[in-house]
Amino acid sequence: MKVSFEILELIKRYVKGEGSDEERRTLEQLLVEQPELQEEIDLAKMLVKETEELERQRILDMIESTDSPSEEEVEIAPPSSTSIFSNKKIWWILIGFLIALIALLGWWKMKSAPLEKKVYAFQQNTYIIPSNENFLRGSTSMTTLDEAYREYVLKDYKKSLSLLQLFSDQDSLYLQSLYLKGHNFYLTQNYRKSIEVFDEILSKKELGNYYAPDWDNIGWTRILAKLSEEENFENNKTALKKEVSDFLKVANPTDVYFQNAKQLEGLLD
């Protein structure tokens, strides 16, 4: 049976109880004339009910599809047998395995790297900035030294060096200023100057000085500067080994510089 769209709307409003009295009367009259319209009314009733259920379910499905499991759900969920990758433990094992693999690769790379690279990596890890204990004493010249140290820590090596130029060899803190100067030169990759400065301090070691710098730090940083200066490790291995061996004779066996030198000695062997 063909039903016009207007009648369809009339039926819909009627079954939803939204039609006016006039519309209801019109429809009742139509039903008398065409009793087969009853079938349409029944269908419309069902459609109103079922489309609602269908739509609610569709929206609920959509909401659930955007769901991420809460922690509680993860804990109580039984282990899935469909995929081993859905198991949390497997993921942790895989992550652990990957970390171990990366560490192993790093170790292997280090082991098989040429001496130059090994020493370079070693050098990067063993540079130690001088402690500020020696610099904070409180005199006017000390304040300048303190400022120079601050600039050095802030990585403004240029400014630090310009402050250190203010110290003359007559100054009681001259050795201290040289100590910091050597480090500034080292970090600005001016290794030759750094070695020169450290040599000058070390030559004055025997004279004794109240504001003594950290001799082992100087000796060790000088070795690092030597390592950085060398272009060909293989050819200068003997000379470098001698430098390290000389340092080991004078360094304090309990400090970290001594331990570093021992390791370097092993690398150079």
Place this chain on the structure above:
Amino acid sequence: MECTDENIISLIQQLDRRSEYQGIGCLKKCEHKTYGVLLKMSLQDVDERKSIFYHSMAEFIIQVRRKKFVLTGEAKICTYLTEIARRKWLNNSKKNNKLDSLPENLKETITTTEGENNSGEQIKKALQQLDEKDRDILVMFYFYDMDLEEYSKQIGISYDATKKRISRARTRLKNILKPIQH
């Protein structure tokens, strides 16, 4: 897009699935507020809390589309959604209490006869067999009572074409129903 109340309403009123998903994503931000209220009402069960919240979200979306919810300056969507959830939980509790007070044999009768409706099931199945476009247009017409001119504009077809689509969808549904009824 920021999840402001105005944006949520605008996303829900659009008919494409992408906007619908975005709207749902925004509504999920009301989760904590609703769970907090339900917890205060002694709803300890996590799954039930979630189920009530999801049903409330669905109810809210429907109300917006049926223009039963109108955003005013004062109304806050999360507050409204939480209120729907609170009422749902109260109704559920009342229903459960009534059922609990019934004798076991009667309880069974009620739960098994509820929802059993052959012709309803047939229509449901037939609707599910329709393609998405036909199903959507019947939902728009019979359930949402959407203004057809507005609907036509939204999906970019003429008013007459929309009417034809509704008639065609009905014919296809009847064709699916025929062999089932015979």
